[in-house]
Amino acid sequence: MDVKKSLFDNLQTFFGFDNFKGDQESIITNILEKRNTFVIMPTGGGKSICYQLPALMEEGTAIVISPLIALMKNQVDQLRAFGGSDSIAHFLNSSLNKTEITQVKSDLLNGQTKLLYVAPESLSKQDNIDFLKLIKISFVAVDEAHCISEWGHDFRPEYRKIRQVIQGLGEEIPIIALTATATPKVQQDIIKNLQMSDATLFKSSFNRPNLFYEIRPKRDVIKEIIRYIKYNTGKSGIIYCLSRKKVEEVAETLNLNGIKALPYHAGLEPKVRAETQDKFLMEDVEVIVATIAFGMGIDKPDVRFVIHHDIPKSMEGYYQETGRAGRDGGEGVCIAFYAQKDVDKLAKFMKDKPVSEREIGTQILKEVIDYAESGVCRRKQILHYFGENFNETGCNCMCDNCKKPKKLFEAEESLLVLLKLIKKIGEKFDDAHILSVILGNETAQTIAYEHSKLPEFGLGVVEGENHWKSLIRQAVLNNFLSKDIDNYGLLRLTNSGLSFIENPYALKFVLNEPIENAADDDEDDVKHGTGAVDAQLLQLLKDLRKKIAKQKNVPPFVVFQDPSLEEMCTHYPITMDELKQISGVGHGKALKFGSSFLELIKKYVEDNDVERPIDLIIKTQANKSQLKVSIIQNIDRKIGLEDIAKSKGITYDDILKEVEAIVNSGTKLNLSYFVDEVIDEDRQDEVFDYFQSAENDSIDDALKELGESDYSREEIQLMRIKFMSELGN
Template identity: 75%
Template sequence: MEIKKSLFDNLQNFFGFDNFKGEQEAIITNILQRKDTFVIMPTGGGKSICYQLPALMSEGTAIVISPLIALMKNQVDQLRAFGGTDSIAHFLNSSLNKTDTAKVKQDVLSGETKLLYVAPESLTKQENIDFLRLIKVSFVAVDEAHCISEWGHDFRPEYRKIRQVINNIGENIPIIALTATATPKVQQDIQKNLQMTDATLFKSSFNRPNLFYDVRAKKNVLKEIVKFIKGNTGKSGIIYCLSRKKVEEVAEVLSLNGIKALPYHAGLDAKMRADTQDKFLMEDVDVIVATIAFGMGIDKPDVRYVIHHDIPKSMEGYYQETGRAGRDGGEGYCLAFYSEKDIEKLTKFMKDKPVSEREIGTQILKEVIDYSESAVCRRKQILHYFGENFNEAGCNGMCDNSAHQKTYFDATEKLQCTLRLIEQLGEKFDDQHIINIMMGVENSQITSYEHNKLPEFCSGKADGEILWKSLLRQALLDNYLIKDTDSYGLLRLSKSGRSFIEAPHTVKFIMNRPMEAADDDSDENAPSATSSLDTQLLQMLKDLRKKISKQKNLPPFVIFQDPSLEEMCNHYPVTIDELKQIQGVGAGKALKFGAPFIELIKKYVEENDIDRPVDLVIKSQANKSALKVSIIQNIDRQIALEDIASSKGITYEDIIREVESIVNSGTKLNLNYYIDEMIDEDRQDEVFDYFRGSEQDSIDIALKELGSDDYTREEIQLMRIKFLSELGN
């Protein structure tokens, strides 16, 4: 009773809470009784209080082993704010200089420090072990304990040395291991490695009922992301990408589109990362675009959405990253984009790894593929992965699959046949092998086992691969089968599976929805193929162009070319900034000719009550912008085009195309130094006069009119560039 009163007093005095959440009270009591404690609790469940509060109440200093400097800093800052003194919590890691380290050790030795956060790399240093021997350690907290297991999504070899170090520091030191993501296999690894098989296990449900899970085919992904964020203006969000390059690119596109976004990855210096983190916490920035380096231990309760630009490497990673949304119990939208190209990239990353690591990595990745492609309730699949059964009716439409219309098929006979086949084959094969038998795929493994001679071989080809994938996935989710992770994911029959073979009952399974193929990245910003051209507006824009061309005595194509007018009819730009984003316009042309066009479009939109698809006018970085800038600089220095092409490792045809693109977007280039060397003045004048009087800018027609014996295609092309640059820009 005394401990209970003391617990609540300390919770109220230090953290300002009146009640514990979930099993926090039981966990804290267990560690205060100096018992080994293993906590599996989802992100947002309140893990940190489980070791912070007992540390404050115990004699001595608690050692908290944590993998990230950002996480340590965040928690130490919070504890100091609660405790009112800097000495109450410290961290010891590579970011400290000698003076800082001496101050930390002095505070710890004086007994003022109740929590000392240590990186696993720092913990194993002999000087730190010698120091920790001098103090009374109340207990050791191993945060992010899944890092111990090769089956975890964030394996760190240093974590496997923790037990040995604890033994060196002192005897009978209790341990509390904590993680937000642990499959049964990972749980087993953690307990075995930390030698805490007798620990009290506290496992909360992995269900986060406030999170909406949505997986989409990766098509026009930047457009989709900008559209989603614009629809959630003012809300905080995190976007995860697999590479630093993609992080930078996505952050740049968001910024160009008026979204307050910053990149975050390990390639940025520590100060910039800390500043970015602070800006996100202080809401100076709405969106962080990050590699997985961001978010661990970031205590921001009101992140409203987490977007995966690239599908993650593991279900643990996906669960932990999506878990950063809606930690306050409020709205949390988890949107992931999936494409087979991403899977190919992730598979390539693994090819140079040792065989055992590659085998594990392949199995972990396969779970992500099955999750993404399945039409079964996302929540059911996530919870099954973490060893928890869930009735999909409890999802309440909080995932795309539960909300979508589903197609069912009668699986009774096919399931019985499949289970019987797995039994006959001695439960020695994985799901892909079983699918290959049903589909009649004659690969080396099938033929070496002579499974191409089985009566089942090719018997399911007419049903299609999607059906067999759907069937095996749901046989696992409904516990007819068990996947043996220790043995390369081989399928074993469960008790229910064996019963079903003997006494089948009617079973209906959901057919997977085929994921659409993803477009190439180069097409991400292309206009939507479904958008229909507004022909009435197009004619009005062409009439306006003709009128302006007569006023300025210029051919119409100098003002805006047809593809630009057509894109205006899809996107209805009504400001100069929006017009600049139209293909082939650019800043120069928008400022020189744009005003009457946007006035006409604005009036047309108002009169016809048009709902403008502004969310689809995505401003993007100019393709190869660095190359274009370099070409402009070299032309300013009057370097020959052949030499520029050679220095950039591109062909002469490529350089001409790039120069045309620069001029078409409204930038003025002076190529006289180059053209004067190639074409004499009289011939230049003749071509110039031709284009001035022509309504078309076709090189083929110009060659025909001017005579292909007198001019080469290259000469006409260069003169057209000069003409457009001088008169249009």
């Protein structure tokens, strides 16, 4: 029978497809011819069919080594549905009981099972090895093969033992290794470790043209996320966070703000994780907030956005996680938030690791920083990292840097200086050292190598650090230099670099701006209020405050303080819940004074056709932290403020600030027991009378009026708290 016809018939019979995607047909033919095969194919490219179809066609059982139980279950369920029998595919892992294991082994011995999924830990158990020797193995598929390499983003030491186990199973069992992310360095590691230098390599382009890549400065990150989701209602998405604690916090906040979200991390019970995954697949929840434990093997084609709350640890991780968006070829938006403090945190985690691991980790993290801070086409940078050259015109403005191009500068002269310097000092230094020389920074290294005596030392001071950083990154990106990542990131000249020294020519590079300086999104991204105080509304609110203050016979600041009114003029709250989220309002004040203000704002919004940034009023998990609750309880028990401060490990100044915040938000506190001990009655009356007629609540103004020699700042602050509590609440 014609092999090609048989292939297409089986593809149609088992999977219902009429055609193969990309290299699938060639890969499957290669496996059927018993050749070792190495497949590098991006997420959504159809890797699993590459080993599933030949396994179904071949005599014997294919062993599929996979790192995640969730992935195995997902694929086994699909294969059973396609094949119409439960015995056609099985998995062997720690989730099975003895009866289930017996059933699996029985089906294997009877020759009914075409694919057996095993975790690398299960594969290396001696009793499993002894059992596998009893069955005919068609081939071994190593899925997520990047786990073999220390340079891969999911390094698993157990993967290092796979080759040894395969050799013990029998003569010449063919291997197919598959991964969605592998840099040239990781590819070498996989080939070397699995001893498959004779393997046929099938490498698809890493480009995902439907994905939009964007890096944003990490400011008001939870507000940005909620705002984005609210303007994309009904779309599925994943939010990645680095810690379990942050996962829980973000999921909770999303739910409080009307977004159906669930947390997912390795600390949850397996049953809960499985249920969460199912709810996401069945669209019972819109958003999953997860650590990197989530996603491998999630076969959901219509994830519309992937947001990184924290910058990822590696470019492979970033590529794989963003690759979960738009697998159906439809919309896929990938937003990552970047802040220097996150980078510092990741660097700190690495300090305790062994030296070799720390050096590898530092180089991998440096690549992420370069990507995030660069003003060059994001797509070009990602593909360059995976060893693929790409012309940025092909991006079609599908990244933030191409959508809003940065300034260009003439690069010929500076590039010549850079390349000649690297050649002169022997291609033995990294970018940090080269920068130190050009910018004239004396470091231990520049002094030790006497590079501070070079004529190039300090030559680039006028252009500044940004210019030279941009130049070095783009010299690498445009292949004038190569970065030896597995050797401390040393910069070496390429043939193009050497040729440029001989025959320089005019060219322009992009000038990078530090991401922290980036402006907030414009109207193209998501519609929202300007963030500027609405002066017209502010005046109306101040007039209303004055009127209410007169009626209640209290100074205006007792009703609401200026910062609260200003916040109302940027957020336009029109419900009691929204008003309570304004700082300095709280439950008590909202109920006492809120309704008139809400009426005014609602009418103003309607009359002036204001588009409210409703999603910027973020409901937090609790308006009163545990500290605030504890302070209120201690004051109720008449414990002195100094004693409360001491028990909480904070200063007396801090306790006054906390108590003032509680009172200003509308909670009444009876502080007479404490104030009476500190300030005598006559002086209390004097301060009380002053605030009763004062135009503002400034402590400095009160001290001027009442005399700095007679009162301390703390006494005035204490009396102001008592005054606000008794009159305002």
